[in-house]
Amino acid sequence: MLFILKSYQFRRTPSIEVLPLPILFNWIFFTVMRTSLFVWVLFVLTHIVLSEPGSKLKHGYSQIVYGHRIKDKTISSFAPISFLDCVEECLLRNRCLSVSYFKGANYCEIKYEDKLTATSSYQEQAGWVYSEKRHWPTELAGPCSQSNCSLNEKCQLTRYSNNGDPFHCVVSGCYEGWKEFNGHNYFRNKTLLSxxxxxxxCRFCGAYLVEIDDGEENGWVTTSLLKDVSCENQYDCTTWTGANDIQTEKEFVWGNSFVKVNYSNWSPENPDHRKIDGKLKECVDMFYDGQWNDRPCDHLNAFICEKNHN
Known part of the structure; x- marks a missing residue:
C-alpha cells in the first residue's frame, strides 16, 4: 500500500491519505514535467550537441551550426559563460538575433544580425558554434519572453515588486566598468545605437557622449577604451563621440556643451561631408586607432559616455 503525506491548509496536523497508484503516478509525472524535466532535457540535448559534432537536436529545439561564426556585428560579449546562458543573454534582448560561441574558452558573443542579414560576416571558423535566437524556446527567458523593452535595453527579472511586474527594462553599463582620467569617468557601451x-x-546614466578636448585625451580614449576593438573593415566597428555639425554645415560642436570643436583628429580625407543613401554625414565617430570619421547620425554604433568624477 502506497501512502503520501498531504497537509491541508486549515489543519494544524497532517493527515495520511491513500492515493490510488494511477493517480499517484499521474501526479508525479505532471509535476516533474512542469518543473525540472524541461530544463533537464534541454541541458542534456545541448551538452550532446556541443560534445559530439555529429549529433543533431530533435525537431523544435535550436539548430546549431558547427565551425561557423558571425564576425563583428556584436552587441555584447561574455566570458566565461555556458552556451545555454549565452542563448539566454540573447533572449533577454530584443535587438539580439543570433549567438556565436567558442566552446574552448566558454566565450559568448550575442549578435544584432544573423546569417541572412550579415552574409559577408557569416564565416567558417574552427571551434565556434552558431545559433539563431528564433530557433530557441522563448520560455528560457521566463517572464522576460513577454517584455516590451526597447532595443537599447535588457529585460531583467524583478525580485521584489510593489506593482507586481515580474520584470523591468534596464540600460546596461551605467554602473560598472567606468574608467577615470583627469577628473572624468568614461565607459564604452557596446550596444549599437544611433x-x-x-x-x-548616456544621459540616463547621468553622463553625456564623450567630448574630446585635446590629443592627450584622444590618446587615452584610444589606448584605454578602444584597444580591444578590431574588425577587418574599420568602418564596421566605429564608436560614437558627441560631435556633430547638424546646426551649421562644417562647423562641428559638442552635442552636450554646444562648445565648438577645437581639437580634432580626422582620418585622411575626412570629414568629406558626402551623402550616404541621401543622408548627410553630420555626426562624428572614431576608428579604433583614434582617428575621426563623419557619419549619418542614424548609423548604429557603440558609443563612449563621459561624466564628471564624483
Missing part, C-alpha cells in the same frame, strides 16, 4: 539614442542612453 547618435541621438546614444546621447539619451
Amino acid at each position: 547618435q541621438p539614442d546614444a546621447m539619451k542612453t
Whole structure:
C-alpha cells in the first residue's frame, strides 16, 4: 500500500491519505514535467550537441551550426559563460538575433544580425558554434519572453515588486566598468545605437557622449577604451563621440556643451561631408586607432559616455 503525506491548509496536523497508484503516478509525472524535466532535457540535448559534432537536436529545439561564426556585428560579449546562458543573454534582448560561441574558452558573443542579414560576416571558423535566437524556446527567458523593452535595453527579472511586474527594462553599463582620467569617468557601451539614442542612453546614466578636448585625451580614449576593438573593415566597428555639425554645415560642436570643436583628429580625407543613401554625414565617430570619421547620425554604433568624477 502506497501512502503520501498531504497537509491541508486549515489543519494544524497532517493527515495520511491513500492515493490510488494511477493517480499517484499521474501526479508525479505532471509535476516533474512542469518543473525540472524541461530544463533537464534541454541541458542534456545541448551538452550532446556541443560534445559530439555529429549529433543533431530533435525537431523544435535550436539548430546549431558547427565551425561557423558571425564576425563583428556584436552587441555584447561574455566570458566565461555556458552556451545555454549565452542563448539566454540573447533572449533577454530584443535587438539580439543570433549567438556565436567558442566552446574552448566558454566565450559568448550575442549578435544584432544573423546569417541572412550579415552574409559577408557569416564565416567558417574552427571551434565556434552558431545559433539563431528564433530557433530557441522563448520560455528560457521566463517572464522576460513577454517584455516590451526597447532595443537599447535588457529585460531583467524583478525580485521584489510593489506593482507586481515580474520584470523591468534596464540600460546596461551605467554602473560598472567606468574608467577615470583627469577628473572624468568614461565607459564604452557596446550596444549599437544611433547618435541621438546614444546621447539619451548616456544621459540616463547621468553622463553625456564623450567630448574630446585635446590629443592627450584622444590618446587615452584610444589606448584605454578602444584597444580591444578590431574588425577587418574599420568602418564596421566605429564608436560614437558627441560631435556633430547638424546646426551649421562644417562647423562641428559638442552635442552636450554646444562648445565648438577645437581639437580634432580626422582620418585622411575626412570629414568629406558626402551623402550616404541621401543622408548627410553630420555626426562624428572614431576608428579604433583614434582617428575621426563623419557619419549619418542614424548609423548604429557603440558609443563612449563621459561624466564628471564624483
